[in-house]
Amino acid sequence: MSILHKSDxxxxxxxxxxxxxxxxxxxxxxxxxxxxxxxIRYALVWDPPAGLLASLPNLEVIxxxxxxxxxxxxxxxxxxxxxxxxxxxxxLTAGMTEFVVLSVLWHHRDMAAYAVQQNxxxxxxxxxxxxxxxxxxxxxxxxxAGAAAAKLCILGFRLHGWSxxxxxxxxxxxxxGEAGLAEVLGESEILxxxxxxxxxxxxxxxxxxxxxxxxxxxxxxxxxxxLVVEEDLLAALNCGQVGxxxxxxxxxxPLRAGSPFWSHPKVVVTxxxxxxxxxxxxxxxxMANIRRFEAxxxxxxxxxxxxxx
Ligand code: NDP
Ligand code: OXD
Numbered sequence: 607m608s609i610l611h612k613s614d615x616x617x618x619x620x621x622x623x624x625x626x627x628x629x630x631x632x633x634x635x636x637x638x639x640x641x642x643x644x645x646i647r648y649a650l651v652w653d654p655p656a657g658l659l660a661s662l663p664n665l666e667v668i669x670x671x672x673x674x675x676x677x678x679x680x681x682x683x684x685x686x687x688x689x690x691x692x693x694x695x696x697x698l699t700a701g702m703t704e705f706v707v708l709s710v711l712w713h714h715r716d717m718a719a720y721a722v723q724q725n726x727x728x729x730x731x732x733x734x735x736x737x738x739x740x741x742x743x744x745x746x747x748x749x750x751a752g753a754a755a756a757k758l759c760i761l762g763f764r765l766h767g768w769s770x771x772x773x774x775x776x777x778x779x780x781x782x783g784e785a786g787l788a789e790v791l792g793e794s795e796i797l798x799x800x801x802x803x804x805x806x807x808x809x810x811x812x813x814x815x816x817x818x819x820x821x822x823x824x825x826x827x828x829x830x831x832x833l834v835v836e837e838d839l840l841a842a843l844n845c846g847q848v849g850x851x852x853x854x855x856x857x858x859x860p861l862r863a864g865s866p867f868w869s870h871p872k873v874v875v876t877x878x879x880x881x882x883x884x885x886x887x888x889x890x891x892x893m894a895n896i897r898r899f900e901a902x903x904x905x906x907x908x909x910x911x912x913x914x915x
Contacts, residue, residue: 610649610662612637613671620885628889650892653677660685667691667899669892671883673698673750674830675909676803690909695891697884699753705828705880706754706798709852710763712874713796713824714740718850722871737762743794744768745787745810746801746829747775750881754798766793770806770913791818796826803830804914811835816842822849828880831856836867843872854880 609632611621618636625634635641637651637658646662652671659668660683668690670678675692678684712718716732723730740763744751747767752775755765759777767778768790774780781789787810791797797819801807811825812835819825825848827834836857842848850872856865859878867873895905909915 607647608633608635608641608645610635610637610640610646610651612649612651612654612658614652621889624885624889628886628893648892648896650888651678654681656681657683659683659688667896667905669693669895670909671888673881674802675915676830676832679911679914686911689905690911691892691895691905692907692909692915693883693888693891694749694907695883695887697887698881699750701881701884702750702800702828703754703757705854706751706800706826707757707761709826709828709874710742710758710796710798711761712852713826713850714742714763718824718872718874725871738764740764740795741766741793742796742798743790744778745790745797745799745833747773747778747780748800748802751798751800754800766790787815788818791815792820794823795820796824798826799829799833801829801833802915803832806914808832809835811839813838813841816847819848821847823847824849825851827851828854831859840866840870843870848872850874852876854878 611634613621635646643662644664647664647666648669649659649662649665650669650671659665659681665685665688668678668688670690670692673693675690678690714737719732742758742763742765744755744767747769755767755775755778759765765778766781767775768781768786770782772782799811810833816838839848843851852874853867854876855878861867861875867875898905
Protein backbone atom coordinates (compact mmCIF):
# COMPACT_ATOMS: atom_id res chain seq x y z
CA MET A 607 0.00 0.00 0.00
CA SER A 608 1.43 3.39 -0.90
CA ILE A 609 0.59 7.08 -0.93
CA LEU A 610 1.21 9.25 -3.98
CA HIS A 611 2.39 12.78 -3.31
CA LYS A 612 2.25 15.36 -6.10
CA SER A 613 2.81 19.01 -5.26
CA ASP A 614 4.20 21.97 -7.16
CA UNK A 615 6.97 22.58 -4.60
CA UNK A 616 10.51 22.98 -5.79
CA UNK A 617 11.69 21.52 -2.50
CA UNK A 618 9.92 18.33 -1.43
CA UNK A 619 12.21 17.78 1.59
CA UNK A 620 9.74 19.08 4.23
CA UNK A 621 7.05 16.81 2.78
CA UNK A 622 9.33 13.77 2.68
CA UNK A 623 10.34 14.46 6.29
CA UNK A 624 6.72 14.88 7.43
CA UNK A 625 5.62 11.66 5.73
CA UNK A 626 8.61 9.74 7.12
CA UNK A 627 7.93 10.97 10.63
CA UNK A 628 4.15 10.63 10.71
CA UNK A 629 3.56 7.63 8.45
CA UNK A 630 6.71 5.51 8.78
CA UNK A 631 4.78 2.35 7.94
CA UNK A 632 3.45 3.70 4.62
CA UNK A 633 5.43 3.74 1.43
CA UNK A 634 5.58 7.09 -0.34
CA UNK A 635 5.73 7.76 -4.07
CA UNK A 636 6.73 11.27 -5.00
CA UNK A 637 5.47 12.27 -8.47
CA UNK A 638 6.59 11.72 -11.22
CA UNK A 639 7.90 8.47 -9.76
CA UNK A 640 4.72 6.37 -9.50
CA UNK A 641 6.42 3.09 -8.60
CA UNK A 642 3.96 0.22 -8.88
CA UNK A 643 0.68 2.02 -9.62
CA UNK A 644 -1.44 -0.88 -8.31
CA UNK A 645 -0.16 -0.22 -4.79
CA ILE A 646 -1.32 3.43 -4.63
CA ARG A 647 -4.44 3.81 -2.44
CA TYR A 648 -4.27 7.48 -1.52
CA ALA A 649 -3.12 10.51 -3.50
CA LEU A 650 -2.29 13.92 -2.04
CA VAL A 651 -2.16 16.26 -5.01
CA TRP A 652 -1.91 19.80 -6.30
CA ASP A 653 -2.82 20.35 -9.95
CA PRO A 654 -2.60 16.72 -11.10
CA PRO A 655 -2.11 16.35 -14.85
CA ALA A 656 -5.32 15.26 -16.59
CA GLY A 657 -5.59 11.49 -16.44
CA LEU A 658 -3.07 10.94 -13.62
CA LEU A 659 -5.71 10.03 -11.01
CA ALA A 660 -7.61 7.85 -13.50
CA SER A 661 -4.40 5.91 -14.17
CA LEU A 662 -4.26 4.62 -10.57
CA PRO A 663 -6.42 1.47 -10.56
CA ASN A 664 -6.65 0.98 -6.77
CA LEU A 665 -6.92 4.62 -5.68
CA GLU A 666 -9.46 5.05 -2.85
CA VAL A 667 -9.25 8.67 -1.70
CA ILE A 668 -8.03 11.88 -3.36
CA UNK A 669 -6.65 14.49 -0.95
CA UNK A 670 -6.19 18.06 -2.15
CA UNK A 671 -3.02 19.86 -1.06
CA UNK A 672 -5.04 23.08 -1.29
CA UNK A 673 -8.21 24.26 0.41
CA UNK A 674 -9.56 24.88 -3.07
CA UNK A 675 -10.26 21.84 -5.24
CA UNK A 676 -10.73 23.54 -8.61
CA UNK A 677 -7.29 22.19 -9.64
CA UNK A 678 -8.69 18.64 -9.25
CA UNK A 679 -12.23 19.29 -10.52
CA UNK A 680 -10.89 20.55 -13.85
CA UNK A 681 -9.45 17.10 -14.72
CA UNK A 682 -12.04 15.70 -17.16
CA UNK A 683 -10.87 12.16 -16.32
CA UNK A 684 -11.14 12.52 -12.51
CA UNK A 685 -12.55 9.25 -11.16
CA UNK A 686 -15.91 10.67 -10.01
CA UNK A 687 -16.76 7.78 -7.70
CA UNK A 688 -13.81 8.57 -5.39
CA UNK A 689 -14.10 10.95 -2.43
CA UNK A 690 -12.08 14.16 -2.68
CA UNK A 691 -10.98 15.75 0.60
CA UNK A 692 -10.08 19.45 0.70
CA UNK A 693 -7.24 20.68 2.86
CA UNK A 694 -8.04 22.08 6.28
CA UNK A 695 -4.92 22.36 8.42
CA UNK A 696 -3.60 24.73 11.05
CA UNK A 697 -0.64 26.07 9.05
CA LEU A 698 -2.77 27.10 6.07
CA THR A 699 -5.33 28.71 8.36
CA ALA A 700 -2.66 30.62 10.32
CA GLY A 701 -1.01 31.89 7.13
CA MET A 702 -4.30 33.10 5.69
CA THR A 703 -5.18 34.83 8.94
CA GLU A 704 -1.86 36.70 8.86
CA PHE A 705 -2.34 37.76 5.25
CA VAL A 706 -5.94 38.89 5.67
CA VAL A 707 -5.17 40.86 8.84
CA LEU A 708 -2.17 42.48 7.09
CA SER A 709 -4.26 43.38 4.03
CA VAL A 710 -7.21 44.72 5.99
CA LEU A 711 -4.90 46.87 8.12
CA TRP A 712 -3.10 48.08 4.97
CA HIS A 713 -6.31 49.41 3.49
CA HIS A 714 -7.77 50.49 6.82
CA ARG A 715 -4.71 52.69 7.47
CA ASP A 716 -4.75 54.15 3.91
CA MET A 717 -1.36 52.67 3.02
CA ALA A 718 -2.22 52.48 -0.71
CA ALA A 719 -2.87 56.24 -0.74
CA TYR A 720 0.31 56.92 1.26
CA ALA A 721 2.32 54.86 -1.24
CA VAL A 722 0.99 57.08 -4.05
CA GLN A 723 1.78 60.19 -2.00
CA GLN A 724 5.32 58.98 -1.31
CA ASN A 725 5.84 58.47 -5.02
CA UNK A 726 5.19 62.14 -5.64
CA UNK A 727 6.99 63.38 -2.52
CA UNK A 728 3.77 64.50 -0.88
CA UNK A 729 3.76 64.88 2.95
CA UNK A 730 0.07 64.96 3.76
CA UNK A 731 -2.08 63.44 6.47
CA UNK A 732 -5.21 61.45 5.64
CA UNK A 733 -7.84 61.62 8.40
CA UNK A 734 -7.58 58.22 10.16
CA UNK A 735 -10.41 56.03 11.43
CA UNK A 736 -10.25 53.48 14.22
CA UNK A 737 -11.17 49.83 13.65
CA UNK A 738 -14.33 50.26 15.68
CA UNK A 739 -15.56 52.66 12.99
CA UNK A 740 -14.52 50.49 10.01
CA UNK A 741 -16.81 47.97 8.35
CA UNK A 742 -15.16 44.89 6.85
CA UNK A 743 -17.12 42.35 4.82
CA UNK A 744 -16.24 38.78 3.96
CA UNK A 745 -17.55 36.86 0.97
CA UNK A 746 -17.25 33.28 2.25
CA UNK A 747 -17.19 32.47 5.95
CA UNK A 748 -15.58 29.03 6.00
CA UNK A 749 -12.52 27.57 7.68
CA UNK A 750 -10.18 30.35 6.51
CA ALA A 751 -12.43 33.42 6.63
CA GLY A 752 -13.78 32.38 10.03
CA ALA A 753 -10.28 32.30 11.56
CA ALA A 754 -9.28 35.65 10.02
CA ALA A 755 -12.54 37.27 11.10
CA ALA A 756 -11.95 36.12 14.69
CA LYS A 757 -8.64 38.05 14.79
CA LEU A 758 -10.15 41.15 13.16
CA CYS A 759 -12.91 40.98 15.74
CA ILE A 760 -10.29 41.21 18.50
CA LEU A 761 -8.94 44.36 16.81
CA GLY A 762 -12.44 45.82 17.01
CA PHE A 763 -13.53 45.89 13.35
CA ARG A 764 -17.25 45.83 12.52
CA LEU A 765 -17.62 42.61 10.61
CA HIS A 766 -20.16 41.31 8.12
CA GLY A 767 -19.97 37.91 6.42
CA TRP A 768 -21.72 36.08 3.59
CA SER A 769 -22.17 32.35 3.25
CA UNK A 770 -24.31 29.99 1.14
CA UNK A 771 -26.22 28.60 4.09
CA UNK A 772 -27.43 30.52 7.15
CA UNK A 773 -24.91 30.38 10.00
CA UNK A 774 -23.90 32.18 13.16
CA UNK A 775 -20.35 33.40 13.71
CA UNK A 776 -19.38 35.20 16.93
CA UNK A 777 -18.60 38.86 16.33
CA UNK A 778 -19.82 38.77 12.71
CA UNK A 779 -23.17 39.92 11.34
CA UNK A 780 -23.98 37.12 8.92
CA UNK A 781 -25.91 37.25 5.64
CA UNK A 782 -26.62 34.51 3.12
CA GLY A 783 -28.14 33.88 -0.28
CA GLU A 784 -28.82 36.30 -3.13
CA ALA A 785 -30.40 39.02 -0.97
CA GLY A 786 -27.63 38.67 1.59
CA LEU A 787 -24.98 39.41 -1.03
CA ALA A 788 -26.26 42.94 -1.69
CA GLU A 789 -26.50 43.49 2.08
CA VAL A 790 -22.90 42.51 2.79
CA LEU A 791 -21.54 44.45 -0.19
CA GLY A 792 -23.32 47.60 0.98
CA GLU A 793 -21.64 47.25 4.40
CA SER A 794 -18.10 46.58 3.15
CA GLU A 795 -15.70 49.50 3.27
CA ILE A 796 -13.10 46.74 2.94
CA LEU A 797 -14.26 43.56 1.19
CA UNK A 798 -12.32 40.29 1.60
CA UNK A 799 -13.17 37.62 -0.96
CA UNK A 800 -12.53 34.13 0.41
CA UNK A 801 -14.96 32.05 -1.60
CA UNK A 802 -14.20 28.81 -3.41
CA UNK A 803 -14.43 28.94 -7.22
CA UNK A 804 -17.62 27.12 -8.24
CA UNK A 805 -20.28 27.43 -10.93
CA UNK A 806 -22.21 29.70 -8.54
CA UNK A 807 -19.29 32.00 -7.63
CA UNK A 808 -17.53 32.35 -11.00
CA UNK A 809 -17.38 36.09 -11.86
CA UNK A 810 -19.32 37.02 -8.73
CA UNK A 811 -17.36 40.28 -8.43
CA UNK A 812 -18.33 42.19 -11.55
CA UNK A 813 -19.56 45.61 -12.67
CA UNK A 814 -22.89 45.14 -10.87
CA UNK A 815 -21.44 43.92 -7.57
CA UNK A 816 -18.53 46.39 -7.47
CA UNK A 817 -21.17 49.12 -7.87
CA UNK A 818 -22.90 47.84 -4.71
CA UNK A 819 -19.84 48.56 -2.54
CA UNK A 820 -19.57 51.91 -0.75
CA UNK A 821 -17.71 54.34 -3.04
CA UNK A 822 -13.94 54.02 -2.63
CA UNK A 823 -14.11 50.62 -0.91
CA UNK A 824 -10.99 48.45 -0.76
CA UNK A 825 -11.06 44.99 -2.32
CA UNK A 826 -8.95 42.04 -1.18
CA UNK A 827 -9.09 38.88 -3.31
CA UNK A 828 -7.48 35.85 -1.72
CA UNK A 829 -10.03 33.30 -3.02
CA UNK A 830 -9.54 32.62 -6.71
CA UNK A 831 -8.97 34.82 -9.75
CA UNK A 832 -12.06 33.41 -11.46
CA LEU A 833 -14.29 35.05 -8.84
CA VAL A 834 -13.56 38.42 -10.43
CA VAL A 835 -14.30 39.90 -13.84
CA GLU A 836 -10.90 41.55 -14.13
CA GLU A 837 -11.89 44.24 -16.70
CA ASP A 838 -14.72 45.29 -14.38
CA LEU A 839 -12.36 45.55 -11.41
CA LEU A 840 -9.98 47.64 -13.46
CA ALA A 841 -12.81 49.96 -14.52
CA ALA A 842 -13.98 50.23 -10.89
CA LEU A 843 -10.43 51.11 -9.77
CA ASN A 844 -9.99 53.65 -12.53
CA CYS A 845 -13.22 55.49 -11.75
CA GLY A 846 -12.64 55.39 -7.96
CA GLN A 847 -15.58 53.11 -7.12
CA VAL A 848 -12.92 50.74 -5.77
CA GLY A 849 -10.31 52.81 -3.95
CA UNK A 850 -7.56 50.21 -3.64
CA UNK A 851 -7.05 46.48 -3.94
CA UNK A 852 -4.87 43.60 -2.84
CA UNK A 853 -4.89 40.83 -5.43
CA UNK A 854 -3.24 37.51 -4.59
CA UNK A 855 -5.04 35.37 -7.18
CA UNK A 856 -5.73 35.87 -10.88
CA UNK A 857 -7.56 34.18 -13.73
CA UNK A 858 -4.23 33.50 -15.37
CA UNK A 859 -1.34 32.60 -13.05
CA PRO A 860 1.41 33.68 -13.18
CA LEU A 861 -0.14 37.08 -13.89
CA ARG A 862 0.81 37.90 -17.48
CA ALA A 863 3.54 40.44 -18.15
CA GLY A 864 1.86 43.66 -19.22
CA SER A 865 -1.26 43.17 -17.07
CA PRO A 866 -2.35 46.64 -15.93
CA PHE A 867 -2.57 45.31 -12.37
CA TRP A 868 1.24 45.05 -12.13
CA SER A 869 1.75 48.79 -12.31
CA HIS A 870 -1.57 50.08 -11.02
CA PRO A 871 -0.81 52.63 -8.29
CA LYS A 872 -3.76 51.51 -6.15
CA VAL A 873 -3.07 47.77 -6.37
CA VAL A 874 -0.87 45.39 -4.41
CA VAL A 875 -0.11 42.24 -6.41
CA THR A 876 1.18 39.08 -4.73
CA UNK A 877 1.86 35.74 -6.44
CA UNK A 878 -0.77 33.46 -4.85
CA UNK A 879 1.06 33.37 -1.54
CA UNK A 880 -1.65 34.42 0.89
CA UNK A 881 -1.44 31.04 2.58
CA UNK A 882 0.68 27.99 2.01
CA UNK A 883 -0.11 24.45 3.03
CA UNK A 884 2.50 23.50 5.64
CA UNK A 885 3.89 19.99 5.29
CA UNK A 886 3.94 18.93 8.94
CA UNK A 887 0.43 20.02 9.87
CA UNK A 888 -0.98 19.00 6.48
CA UNK A 889 0.32 15.44 6.71
CA UNK A 890 -1.12 15.25 10.24
CA UNK A 891 -4.51 16.31 8.87
CA UNK A 892 -4.36 13.80 5.98
CA MET A 893 -3.22 10.95 8.23
CA ALA A 894 -6.04 11.65 10.71
CA ASN A 895 -8.50 11.27 7.84
CA ILE A 896 -6.80 8.12 6.53
CA ARG A 897 -7.13 6.60 9.99
CA ARG A 898 -10.82 7.53 10.03
CA PHE A 899 -11.30 6.05 6.57
CA GLU A 900 -9.55 2.82 7.49
CA ALA A 901 -11.62 2.55 10.67
CA UNK A 902 -14.79 2.87 8.61
CA UNK A 903 -15.59 6.31 10.02
CA UNK A 904 -16.69 9.38 8.06
CA UNK A 905 -13.80 11.55 6.89
CA UNK A 906 -13.77 15.30 7.56
CA UNK A 907 -13.88 17.97 4.83
CA UNK A 908 -15.07 15.72 2.01
CA UNK A 909 -16.03 17.80 -1.04
CA UNK A 910 -19.68 17.92 -2.06
CA UNK A 911 -19.51 18.19 -5.85
CA UNK A 912 -23.20 19.14 -6.02
CA UNK A 913 -22.41 22.47 -4.35
CA UNK A 914 -18.89 22.58 -5.81
CA UNK A 915 -16.72 22.81 -2.69
P1 NDP B 1 -14.62 26.56 3.07
O1 NDP B 1 -15.21 25.51 2.20
O2 NDP B 1 -14.34 26.27 4.50
O3 NDP B 1 -15.56 27.85 3.06
C1 NDP B 1 -16.16 28.32 1.90
C2 NDP B 1 -17.11 29.44 2.27
O4 NDP B 1 -17.68 29.97 1.08
C3 NDP B 1 -18.29 28.92 3.14
O5 NDP B 1 -18.65 29.90 4.09
C4 NDP B 1 -19.40 28.77 2.09
O6 NDP B 1 -20.71 28.88 2.61
C5 NDP B 1 -19.09 29.94 1.19
N1 NDP B 1 -19.70 29.76 -0.13
C6 NDP B 1 -19.43 28.83 -1.07
N2 NDP B 1 -20.24 28.98 -2.14
C7 NDP B 1 -21.04 30.03 -1.86
C8 NDP B 1 -22.09 30.66 -2.55
N3 NDP B 1 -22.48 30.25 -3.76
N4 NDP B 1 -22.72 31.70 -1.96
C9 NDP B 1 -22.33 32.13 -0.73
N5 NDP B 1 -21.34 31.57 -0.01
C10 NDP B 1 -20.70 30.52 -0.58
O7 NDP B 1 -13.31 27.06 2.32
P2 NDP B 1 -11.96 27.66 2.94
O8 NDP B 1 -12.31 28.77 3.84
O9 NDP B 1 -11.12 26.56 3.47
O10 NDP B 1 -11.25 28.19 1.59
C11 NDP B 1 -11.87 29.15 0.77
C12 NDP B 1 -11.08 29.35 -0.51
O11 NDP B 1 -9.89 30.08 -0.27
C13 NDP B 1 -10.58 28.09 -1.20
O12 NDP B 1 -11.61 27.45 -1.93
C14 NDP B 1 -9.49 28.64 -2.10
O13 NDP B 1 -10.06 29.01 -3.35
C15 NDP B 1 -9.02 29.89 -1.39
N6 NDP B 1 -7.63 29.76 -0.88
C16 NDP B 1 -6.68 30.64 -1.35
C17 NDP B 1 -5.40 30.57 -0.88
C18 NDP B 1 -4.38 31.56 -1.31
O14 NDP B 1 -3.19 31.39 -1.00
N7 NDP B 1 -4.76 32.62 -1.99
C19 NDP B 1 -4.98 29.56 0.09
C20 NDP B 1 -6.05 28.71 0.52
C21 NDP B 1 -7.33 28.82 0.03
P3 NDP B 1 -21.27 27.83 3.72
O15 NDP B 1 -20.61 28.26 5.03
O16 NDP B 1 -22.73 28.04 3.70
O17 NDP B 1 -20.83 26.46 3.27
C1 OXD C 1 -5.40 26.58 -1.69
C2 OXD C 1 -4.44 27.47 -2.31
O1 OXD C 1 -6.46 26.38 -2.24
O2 OXD C 1 -3.26 27.38 -1.97
O3 OXD C 1 -5.09 26.06 -0.60
O4 OXD C 1 -4.81 28.32 -3.10
